[in-house]
Amino acid sequence: MEDKIVTLEAFYDPMLAEIIRARLEANGIPCFIADNNIIGANPLYNQAMGGIKIKVFEHDLEKCREILSQPEELALTDEKLDQSATTCPYCNSTNVRYGAATHIKTNWFHLVISFLLATYPLPRKAWHCFNCGKDFE
């Protein structure tokens, strides 16, 4: 029996779609984003295409919804940045990390909905030095 590929969700915000995709992949769910290139080339197609679709195998669908309904710590950009080039301006340590200045536990679905409505107050992002304990931009 072939695994069917189905649409998990459709998003109008490419960044949000990327965040969801990264979250699923971090949980071992194979998935990909459809229509993203077209939208990147011309945002006007976004509406016509019905948004950016995240595709998953049908048998992973339940698992995906479970993952996305879990609360999680907001650390959305942690893996994406190359951190090796950054040093602390106070002590020159490379033991620094980029992320939300304050860790917030949140319900993922509330976050998604807020994103879609563009009302979510994003936590301030900053670098944190684990050597001297200071935050910097």
Ligand SMILES: [Zn+2]
């Ligand atoms: Zn430091």
